[in-house]
Amino acid sequence: MTDRTTLTTTAGAPVPDNQNSWTAGSRGPVLLQDYQLIEKLAHQNRERIPERVVHAKGWGAYGTLTITGDISKYTKAKVFQPGTQTPMLARFSTVAGEQGASDTERDVRGFALKFYTSEGNWDLVGNNTPVFFVRDAYKFPDFIHTQKRHPKTNLRSPTAMWDFWSLSPESLHQVTILMSDRGLPVDPTRMNGYGSHTFSFWNDAGERYWVKFHFKTRQGHKFFTNEEADQVTAKTREHYQEQLFGKIEKGEFPSWTVQVQIMPELDAGKTSYNPFDLTKVWPHAEYPPIDVGVLELNRNPENYFAEIEQAAFSPSNIVPGIGYSPDKMLQARVFSYADAHRYRLGTHYESIPVNQPRVPVHHYHRDGQMNVYGGLKTGNPNAYYEPNSVNGPFEDKSAQEPPLRIHGDADRYNHRDGNDDYGQVRALFNLFDEGEKKRLFANIAAAMSGIPEEIYERQMVHFGRVHPDYEAGVRAASRVLEGREPAISVTSETPQQAAE
Incomplete structure (x- = not known):
């Protein structure tokens, strides 16, 4: 035996x-x-632990970041030094859907990355779009409420969604991307990823640069139409999981070209747009993307719950050479993400293996939920406070980033004053060919089906401010769908230079 x-x-x-x-x-x-x-x-x-309030359903894998370019003059971060290879974890997700939702719903996709660097964990929590619906975190809970179920009907509410968007013109850039072809990628490997926010680099000389992160799929873009997605959903609600897991199991490792846009610190006061506005992009003609390296996913987790469901990503996790910016949404997420993990996973959520750094950890946090490491993390039983004279862990001044330039009086500034919420959307719209525009109009018309006329007309005003053809096209598609308006022929203009 x-x-x-x-x-x-x-x-x-x-x-x-x-x-x-x-x-x-x-x-x-x-x-x-x-x-x-x-x-x-x-x-x-x-x-079961509480699911994430947003990004509840996700798919993830391990991989490596390999640096092939040289941006060492911009950042001292070891993760970006030439030739460096860093193990990492990626989690993709939908924003609005619950854990049981279909993978192939039209939604923004989360693109969260955790890099286990030699200086501690660096997390980059972004989306598959370079912009977002709101620019001030004061409005983020309100926006998310419109994406969740109505408290009375317990159903999704297109009326709430379009009511909020029509009263928030800053959402138009993201809405246009969401309703375009790129709003429904066929699987996680066929979409780009973006850090979305403006972050900062800083070097050994104490110079700061603003930076945006891009991850360009090397598999090529591929998207479902609404009708194709419906056919997939009728067969499986787990299409993304099947595709990501299956490809990696077969050795078909997906990869992305890693790029950065770099802006000198003082340029922030010279641009025609606010470079810290999450609803805006930096035009590539002004700040060309620089190839940095390659991100490859090459290993599936052994236990989904332990390694993906319990993975905790937060923009508060930075390393020397990488910093924040005045981006209002980023400033709020630095707090809110870590706080969400403390609620969902426990006080010491970073002691869960998938979240543990690959370097020694010493801190003065004590007791509480999830204290699984058995005592102090200071390395000294007598060092449970700081400062102390018993050789407990102490600060490292070399990790101190340079001062962040700020200006102005403290006030509640109207973020809609003086903001052009239509120019960059117009540039994007003019890039679409006739087929892309037709699908954009049809997707919007379907999403607006059944909403009150007042909200419909309010949103039409915003489309018209972008371009007359945008409004006309949606009205024509609505007429075909519901008989709202007489058909109007749609013309296209010469594409302008890409804003994205």
Whole structure:
């Protein structure tokens, strides 16, 4: 007889019978002293943790970041030094859908990356779009409420969605991308990723540069139409998981070209747009993308829950040479993401293996939920406060980034004053060919189906401010769908230079 592994309780004691409950007689009832039955039932009740409020459904894999370019003059971060190879974890996701939602819904896709660098973890939490719906985090909870279920009907509400968007013209750039072909990629490997926010680099000389991160798919872009996505959803709700997991299992490792846009610090006061506005892009003609390296995914997780569901990404995780910017949304996310993990996973969520840095960790956080490391992380039992005279961990001044330039009085500034929310959308619209525009109009018309006339007309004003053809095209598509307006022929103009 071959050796077999003994089943034990969580306390390590052998389990004599894992088939039958402990009962009084063969018919029962069950005895309260059947501690293993109670343990199994109690643990089952706790097998699920709260799903993420947004980005609940996701798909992930491990990989490597390999640096092939040289941007060392901009940043001292070791992760970006030429030739460096860094292990990493990626998680892709939808924004609005719950864990049981279909993978092939039209939605923004999350593009979250965790790099296990030699200086600690660096997280980049972005999307498959370079912009977002809002520019001030004050409006983020309101926006997310419009994407979730209506409190009375418990159904998604197109009325709430378009009501918010029509009253928030800054959303138009992201709405146009979402409703275009790129709003429904066929799988996670066929879409770009973006850090979206403006971050900063800083070098050994204390010079700061603003930076945007881009990850350009090397598999080529490919997208579903709404009708094609419906056909896939009718067969499977797990298409993205199947595609990502299956390709990596077969050795077809997806990869992305890593690029950065670099802006000298003082240029921020010279651009015609606010470079820290999450609803804007930096035109490539002004700040050309620089190839930095290659991101490749080459290993599936062994346990989805432990390694993907418990993965905690936060823009608060930075390393020396990488910093923040005045971007209002980024400033709020630096707090809110880590706070979400503390709520969802526990106080010491970064002690979960998938979140642990690959370097020694020493800090003065104590006790609380999820303290699984057994005592202090200072390396010294007498060093549980700071400053101390017992040689506890102390700060490293070389990690201090240069001062962040700010100006102006503290106030609640109207973020819509003086903002052009139509110019960059117009440049994007003019890039679309006739077929892309036709699909854009049809997708919007379908998404607006059944909303109140007042909201419909309010949104039409914004489309018209972008371009008369934009408004006319949506009205024509709406007429075909619902008979709202007479058909209007749509013309196209010569494409302008890409804003993205």
